[in-house]
Amino acid sequence: FFPIIYNQVFAAVKAAVPAGTPDAIIQSIAMPKAIASAKPLLYNSLGDPLNASAQVVDTPMHDNLKGLASFFNDVNTNTLPEVSFVIPKNLDSGHPGYSAPARYEAFLADLIAKVQANPALYESTAIVITTDEGGGYFDSGYIQSVDFFGDGTRIPLIVVSPYAKKGYVDHTYYDHSSILKFIERNWQLPTLSNRSRDNLPNPKQDKEFDEHHHVEAEAYIPENAPAIGDLMNLFSFNKVKHNKED
Structure with missing residues (x-):
């Protein structure tokens, strides 16, 4: 039914805009409006891996899957779990076709501001911002063959925290499992299994001399590959914390 709505x-949009407006412009206006109209009727089951997991759907763990309103309520009442994942809806996701970078950035700015508005919470919080994919075909960065499935091309990752190294760009090799490794190390938890990526060691990356630029550069390729970092290098826990204005 979505094609009918679209x-x-x-x-309707074409009739409202000046004659001769390119279809690409009309599509960029029509798509988010169509998604918003169909929102009560749409559910992307293919994008939800938990809907087929009996360990989640058929157990009390399913109650942990809550909406954004519940997240913000936990932020305001100091009842936020030790670890929370927030996934924006399609219109705020920044994904090409039905969102835009400005919507995504506004979503992030609002979330960060609301967490920082609770000083007692923010002083012990790290907000890790990343994406599930990034196109990547333009990216010539090194990719490890960590297992049969990849890795894939690089994606952005930003940390917002009083303990984050201010203005720091890290060259440690990370992937999505780095977030899991960080959680396991911070809370002293075991790995998921004896064959999952969180078993891989942290990378050993010594400085090397770049003869072309005559400077020392961080070696991006792990000497002990396959190796995945645990994000700890992004933090400075023994130094003065940054305030939210930093």
Whole structure:
């Protein structure tokens, strides 16, 4: 039914804009409007791996899957779990086709501001911002063959925390499992299994001399590959914390 809704919205937008407006512009306006109209009827089951997991769906763990309103309530009442994952809805995701970078950035700014508005919470919090994919075909960065499935091309990762190294760009090799490794190390938890990526060691990356630029550069390729970092190098826990204005 979504194509029907989209076609109706597209026609309405086309009738409202000046004649001769390129279809690409009309599509960029019509798509988010169509998604918003169909929102109560749409559910992307393919994008939810937990809907097929009996360990989640058929147990009390399913109650941990809550909405953004619940997250902000936990922020305001100091009842936020030790670890929370927030996934924006399609319109705020920054994903091409039905969102835009400005919507995504506004979503992040609002979330960060609300966490920072609770000083007691923020002083012991790290907000890790990343994406599930980033296109990547333009990226020539080194990719490890950590297992049969990859890694894939590089993606952004930003840490917002009083303990984050201010203005620091890290060249340690990370992937999505780095977030899991950080959680396991911080809370002294075991790995998921004896064959999962969180078993891999942290990278050993010594400085090397770049003859072309005549400077020392961080070696991005782990000497002990396959190796995945645990994000700890992004933090400075023994130094003065930054305030939110930093």
